[in-house]
Amino acid sequence: MSSTLKKKRNDLITTIKRHQEAYYSKDQPKISDEAYDQLVAELFSLDHELNIPRSSTEKTLGVGHKKRDEFFSVEHSTPMLSLDNAFSFDELDLFFKRVTDFIKKNRIDFVPKYSAEIKLDGVAVSLTYMDGELKTAATRGDGLVGEDITDNVKSMNGVPEVLNLKSKNKSNITYFENSIIEIRGEVIFSKKDFERFNKYQERASEKLFSNPRNAAAGSLRQLDAAITKSRPLTFIVHGVGKTSGSITDDLITHSSFLELMESVGFKIIRPRIKNGHPNIIKDYINQILNIRESLPVEIDGIVVKIENYELQSMLGSTVRAPRFAIAYKLPSETAITEVIGIDIQVGRFGTLTPVARLKTVSIGGVNISNATLHNEDELRKKGVKIGDRVEVRRAGDVIPEVVRTVNTSIRKSDNSLSFEIPKFCPSCGGKTERLEGEVARRCISGKKCPAQFEQAFVHFVSKKAMNIDGLGTKLIQQLIRENLVNALDDIYNLKYFQLEKLDRFGAKSAQNLISSIDKSRVTTPAKLLYALGIRHVGLQTAKAICDALTCFEELFSLAPEKLALIDDIGPVVMFSVSSFFETRENLELTKRLLNEVSFKKEVFNKKGVFAGKNIVFTGTLRTLKRALAQELVQKNGGTCSGIITKKTDLCVAGEKAGSKAREAQKMKIKVIAEEEFLAMIDKNI
DNA sequence: CAGCCTCGAGTTCT
């Protein structure tokens, strides 16, 4: 091994560290980011020649600045939504039609123009600049809450720390002063960098990434920002989030926003379409499809957006996706493999789902060995049998799914076994039924069925329910097998010595589990209700129900008709909830659980016109949104419910108020109009 | 009553 090379390497490390210190600790970089990256790249290429594992070098570079234990959560000021998909030009036309219909209906004097651009397959990131300076960066997360990755994006390719506008008439300082702008984009690894990087990794016997997207995600989510810094990541802008201040008025169209971003130091992707019409957009899509392979980056589809921001905001969004944009998706990658067997899984509510066990096959760098067959009808329609060769894809590039059988004509009949959904539950042997109009066949044994009990348990401890950390499926199975839990509340009576005795479970693990069980005791009414696992009651519905109550126990004696008065609760949910609490075991279980847990106390204002009062809204409010009205009540010291009960003090009736208002009158509860309500508030804010 | 929009339930792999 060449000692000159080694010496060169050591010198290089010293130099890099010096620059790191200047950058991180003194905040005064002596060289440009590009020059720094160049040095790091040089170091890694030396490593390559010297056969030194990349990870050890990364560790070396990481020394000297603090590494953290975890990322902080950040709430997005406006949710980072996903996009609706179109899989064909027909579906794309439906999108254009919806827009023109909307324009016609609202008599807007506007010819809609569209932008189109490549949708990069990377990691969505949001950057917030205040007064033109990078303040925070966050990952998308679940769309509402992401992770703070500010350190990781600093100095990333395409992320200017200060926005420098090279404009003639406006100076930098005044342009972004007093403005906050949230810039959204994609962090990507180019195909070339990905291959180069994986070669390093391979030589160093390090973990390989399965595709550029994973490489980008893995590199970005490094707790040690120095590692992120050493990886060839690029940020490409694709949209704007929340803005405030003078900048807001300058943003008129999507394309002009992107051009502005480009002029202040961001990267945007080309070719793209600006101010296009549907036919131009389609031509562009065809063009991109043709050159897809030769593009330097992996792409996920093509995004079509309405150019004009004003029109965008008129169209608005659903909770999931904006109505002013759509993603034209490319056909997802598929693979052919063999069905080794078909298993039946029993879900939380007894649903029997056929799952194909496959000869493992790789799709987009992920090994697939199971794929859902959904239900009886799907199974029959696709005619999947054991021994068949099938085409498998990852629906939305995530969930494996059998698309079709191939070569069925030459299928050897003795090799292919037909498969039917069993009439009896594979877990408990009990009866199953398939109700008229439903796709699923269900085991009807309820919690007596071992599979259903196990699933109910998994649900109970899950994050959105009781959130008991460190209690996974395997452990749950073990607890059930050892007879340590026979009902959901038994979890709260587990003792340290019982856990410690379990196989492969030490003192430390037992201690941790006990403490996370205890931590879960403090929760919210909605989470508890959700955790109970009542059919048709998800977290949202549980929240809606709990918001309507003044205490949890009210549920036990609440008449079904009362439940149905709650917004978003119809006959089906009503029946499901009321029959749950009419069943004795369920009622007892819930009461026992209530003894084990406690609710965080909501702190309400003791002052204000509505202090201590419970108020119910009904009908359509003309000037206020329902949520805003409820907020106003809380600000004035009151609480809101969705249903009229003995505890209701006041009912505010909007337009077309119906049964709730009558109910209130019947119970001699004061009913007032929206105007009257507003008048009460105005005096007191 | 149809056509949204949302929610729930089921699923995979790392």
Add this chain to the structure above:
DNA sequence: CTCGAGGCTG
């Protein structure tokens, strides 16, 4: 992520 189905709106 996707499907189905519940519930609301026009």
